[in-house]
Amino acid sequence: MNKPSIPQGTRDFNAATIYKRNYIFNTIRQAFQLYGFEPLETPAFENIDTLMGKYGEEGDKLIFKILNNGLDNPNKHLEVTAAFQKILEGKPNKTITERALRYDLTIPFARYVAMNHGQLTFPFKRYQMQPVWRADRPQKGRYREFYQCDADIVGSTTLMNEVELAHLYAHVFNMLNLPVTIKMNNRKILAALADICGGAEKLTAITVAIDKLDKVGIDKVKEELQQRLLTESQIETIADFLKIKGTNEEKLQALTQSIGNHSLGKEGIADLQFILHHQDPTNPLPLEIDVTLARGLNYYTGTIFEVKATDYNMGSIGGGGRYDNLTELFGVPNMPGVGISFGVDRIYDVMEGLDLFPKQLVKGTDVLFFNLGPEESNRAFSLLQNLRAQNISGELYHETAKLDKQFKYAEKKGIAVVVIIGSKELANNNCTVKHLATGQQNTIPQSELVNYLATFESGL
């Protein structure tokens, strides 16, 4: 047997990491519930038809497909061989693969809503926190298994939903003590810009080009727009638009001058205004209009959001927006909605980088009872059970051993308190309690141990 290994792009999570990740998960989950979202969980794999064709050609390639079982059935060899030819041509065939791993949470959610819309109460506010899998090339901050945490409101078009989601974003990052900027734009504004610069059919070209601005700079964006056959004057209009700077109010004014005469542009500006005006002026959200925000090639049609950590160099740690129809692809029309997503793996990296995790998150068992012989450990076990009944976590060292071996175990596991019952303590019905951090040591009656530790516990 070769040395065992873990698949590329995946990770094991040990206790310390899990405690920190759960701190993020719990913070997000509590906020979702506080804002009236209810949980949903979908299976790790979906029927392959549910996923294929939903994420573009590139996405299709990155979906992990599951091999059907029973391909060695001799009665099916001809059929299977023919199907396999299709795989060689890049066309997944159901004789070979009927299932595929979840690629995001949105499509499974859409599939769920399409299947159950008759039973749901609308607006349906669901949250979902589950891993997704992508056959991407692994690199720093990009994994083949990672978590998404999504909250969506479907079946409603009012902008109060966007207001809610902006507040929800701010609430979570506030609870995490993580300073962020919530960037905001509106696809209607980009659509108006496209319309002004050569017609609606240029929207995708403009969106894709603008989306790269951060990475490649304005000159490359101009080049790309040239290749996409925009005229000099159209490109200048776009370049001027991308230069819009200042406070949110200044940006709104500049936008009004730039595209305010276009009806869709006007709507987009009004949408931004509505969201900005629905916040407590004494405690404003970290909302920032960013006219260069495009959110790639996805299905957004109105407001779009993207969250960046202000004090740490990292891509977006959250994003979302409004879409016109969630379930159309599954044959159910008229299901508009808006949603946001939290990138937990990146949030984790930023919080680790900024040292933002509370120190007390990572702690071992509360108490270790030493094992100093059969009689002694029997007594210890019985006291241990009393502690556990009072919700104090504890262990009994698994075998009789020298003191220093047992101390070493307690230290390595970050255990705060050891309880020692040797032959003397056994005879006197007492026990020695030692606090490892301070070295402080007390001998107390066994009957007082629970109360003693319960008091101490509250300070752990």
Place this chain on the structure above:
Amino acid sequence: MNKPSIPQGTRDFNAATIYKRNYIFNTIRQAFQLYGFEPLETPAFENIDTLMGKYGEEGDKLIFKILNNGLDNPNKHLEVTAAFQKILEGKPNKTITERALRYDLTIPFARYVAMNHGQLTFPFKRYQMQPVWRADRPQKGRYREFYQCDADIVGSTTLMNEVELAHLYAHVFNMLNLPVTIKMNNRKILAALADICGGAEKLTAITVAIDKLDKVGIDKVKEELQQRLLTESQIETIADFLKIKGTNEEKLQALTQSIGNHSLGKEGIADLQFILHHQDPTNPLPLEIDVTLARGLNYYTGTIFEVKATDYNMGSIGGGGRYDNLTELFGVPNMPGVGISFGVDRIYDVMEGLDLFPKQLVKGTDVLFFNLGPEESNRAFSLLQNLRAQNISGELYHETAKLDKQFKYAEKKGIAVVVIIGSKELANNNCTVKHLATGQQNTIPQSELVNYLATFESGL
């Protein structure tokens, strides 16, 4: 597009089901931590070598294998085609599939320990609560995606570990208010029986036959033993052994008479005795020696456990035991351990069947603010934010609508309290609070709403 569907043997979990499942998960997790276990999470998929050959031939077939990406690369067509021939012969080939979905939690745990044993503190006590996937034929109570919750202690041979795990089982089912019997046996006893009845090489035959006793009855077991070439007198010895009945003490006596002269048998009996004697006599565990318990074909070598609900007809809802070596398969010797597993999906079915879930688990958002106009809803939103800051969950109805529509939404979502701010309340700076369960209604100043609801909340 066809009507969307969910893969056979998998399930979506809606809010009500998730709350109940989390109640079970949280109870188990808290108990694991109380007993000093630390969490571990491993990836959903492993390298295929890690899993194949670990679960027997039948198990290998039930492992979900993941198709490699890029099989359509023309440069690799010959290689891929040759590899695919192997698949047709039932031999998964790494050119086609390099990864496979987790089939249980034990092998990934073994892989983790083998990879990290230099960094771990032993005895290593880990728990793991994650889904596993099996290409089994779906049927009632058997899913293709289901959760396992395992706790293992590795790197220790002392029986105190078994004592701990028996108490842990009892603790969890006690917290769940679910009456169970923890059946217990010891593989050494079965090994002794095998040795007495024709030699150690008969152990597997005897174990497999005994394991079927519950399902097929003693006569079929005898038949099977005959087919496996045991003599009449050997079969009678086994049949007499399987008839052992009575209290635990009576069973221990009968076992001593039956196999007590065999050294391994004697050890097995002493192991059972040790565990039975390490419990509080005033509050004994629901432990029951079951000499017919065999736990199938797995790797157990000492104590074995199996948990059954006492008041409900369902297969085992938990099982586990001692094994001699966890990591040998991965090249790391001397890693003895013992572990138990909780079958959450079955526990859920039993608790649902016995109506054991606390009623307050399933509740909607605490408060719904009605939306009765732009000004009114602005005021409502600002009050809503105050509530959320006090950890009271709430929603604002998404758009201005008739009262009865908003009442219906609150009812459908199980919301306890609605807050109504109409034009009159807006003018008077008060609000009408209505408790949906009782119909009770009060008009109070807006400034008192948080306190009013915080008080009421504690009774929700």
